[in-house]
Amino acid sequence: MTATPSEDPHRVASHSPPLAGESVIEGVAQDDERGPAPSSEPPPLPGEGARGEAVSRLLARFEADYTACGQRRYVIPAEAQALAEAIRRAYQATVGAPAVLRRARVLTEFAASAPVQAHPDDLLLGSQRFADLTAAPDPGALESLGYARTTGHIVHDYEGLLRNGIPGYRQALTVALSQAIAADSRAHLQGFSEALSAFETFLRRHAEVAEDSERASDLRYLLSHPPATFPQALQLLWLGHVFLHAENPCAAISLGRIDQYLWPFLQADLAAKRLTLQEAFELVCAFCLKCCEGDESQNAVLGGVDPHGREATNPLSFLFLEAVRQLRSFQPSLTVRVHPGADPAFLAAACDLAAAGL
Structure with a gap:
C-alpha cells in the first residue's frame, strides 16, 4: 500500500432495482457546504473471521490454486494462444477495413469464444483467467514482458x-x-459500437451460465439499464475491468478512486435496507480475490478529498482496508490519499495495514 453475516452465506441480500427512471443517487442525503467532519471512530466493521x-x-x-501454480499468474501460454487465435480470425475477416474496426472485431471474437464459467460460491461472475493454470511459467513468455511497450x-x-x-x-x-462526420471519425464510432456490442455479448453469456438466479437477473438488468444497486455496480465494474484486459492483457489497468464512485450505490442500498454492511463486506472481499486472479498491477485509490476539498473517506474506504487485511490479498494494490483533514481513524487503519506489509 502506498500513501499520495447474512442468513444464507451463499448469497447477498435481495436487492430489487428501483422503478424505471428512478436514479440510485436520488434521495441520498448531501453534506452541507462545510462537508462532514472527520470521524474519530471507523464504521462498525465485520470482526475477524466474519467474512x-x-x-x-x-x-x-x-x-489452493496459488499453491498448485507455485506463482502469481503473470502469463499463461494457453491464454496468449487463445487471444492470438481471436486476433487471427478477426483480422482475416476484416481485410482492408480501418484498423479501429479490425481491433473491435477482435473483441467480438473474444466475447463469443472466451470460456465463461460460474462457481456455486461466486459472489461476482467473470474472471481474468480463462485457461488452466500451469505449474511453471513459459520462459519465453515471461521474457517477452520485458520488451512489451506502450500498453x-x-x-x-x-x-x-x-x-x-x-x-x-x-x-x-x-x-x-x-450526425454528419468525417469518414475516419465514423470508423472510430463504428468501432466503439461493435466493441459495446461485444461487451453486451460478454455479459449475456455470463448471465446464461450463472448458477444463482439473482446474479443472472442482475446481469440481464445491466444489459438494458445502468446499475441500480451496489451488487450490480460492482458486477458491472468487474466485467468491464475483465473486458479491458482482453484488449490489453497484462496491462496495469487500475481502478481509480473506487470508494468514491461505488459509495453512492452502497449508501443508497444501506439506507433502503437492501443490503447490510456485512453483505457489502463479503462482496468487497470477493472483488479483491477476483483481482488476485490476474493482472499484477491493479491500483485502487482510497480516501482523499472531494472536488470541493471536503474529506471524502466513507464506510466503503474502511471496507476495502479491512478486506485486504483479513484476506492478506496482494491485489488490488492500495493507495491512500492523505491530507490535513484526513479522518484519523482511517489514517490509523491504513498505517496498520502498511505496517503489516500489505
Whole structure:
C-alpha cells in the first residue's frame, strides 16, 4: 500500500432495482457546504473471521490454486494462444477495413469464444483467467514482458461506466453516428459500437451460465439499464475491468478512486435496507480475490478529498482496508490519499495495514 453475516452465506441480500427512471443517487442525503467532519471512530466493521462462509471458501479455492501454480499468474501460454487465435480470425475477416474496426472485431471474437464459467460460491461472475493454470511459467513468455511497450498504465472512466451503463453509451453512439462526420471519425464510432456490442455479448453469456438466479437477473438488468444497486455496480465494474484486459492483457489497468464512485450505490442500498454492511463486506472481499486472479498491477485509490476539498473517506474506504487485511490479498494494490483533514481513524487503519506489509 502506498500513501499520495447474512442468513444464507451463499448469497447477498435481495436487492430489487428501483422503478424505471428512478436514479440510485436520488434521495441520498448531501453534506452541507462545510462537508462532514472527520470521524474519530471507523464504521462498525465485520470482526475477524466474519467474512462469511462463501468468502472463506473462495479464499480457500484461491489459495489452493496459488499453491498448485507455485506463482502469481503473470502469463499463461494457453491464454496468449487463445487471444492470438481471436486476433487471427478477426483480422482475416476484416481485410482492408480501418484498423479501429479490425481491433473491435477482435473483441467480438473474444466475447463469443472466451470460456465463461460460474462457481456455486461466486459472489461476482467473470474472471481474468480463462485457461488452466500451469505449474511453471513459459520462459519465453515471461521474457517477452520485458520488451512489451506502450500498453496499459491507465485508469478507465469507471465512474462513467456506472453512471451511463450500456444503454447510455449506446444512446450516445447512436446520436453521434446520426450526425454528419468525417469518414475516419465514423470508423472510430463504428468501432466503439461493435466493441459495446461485444461487451453486451460478454455479459449475456455470463448471465446464461450463472448458477444463482439473482446474479443472472442482475446481469440481464445491466444489459438494458445502468446499475441500480451496489451488487450490480460492482458486477458491472468487474466485467468491464475483465473486458479491458482482453484488449490489453497484462496491462496495469487500475481502478481509480473506487470508494468514491461505488459509495453512492452502497449508501443508497444501506439506507433502503437492501443490503447490510456485512453483505457489502463479503462482496468487497470477493472483488479483491477476483483481482488476485490476474493482472499484477491493479491500483485502487482510497480516501482523499472531494472536488470541493471536503474529506471524502466513507464506510466503503474502511471496507476495502479491512478486506485486504483479513484476506492478506496482494491485489488490488492500495493507495491512500492523505491530507490535513484526513479522518484519523482511517489514517490509523491504513498505517496498520502498511505496517503489516500489505
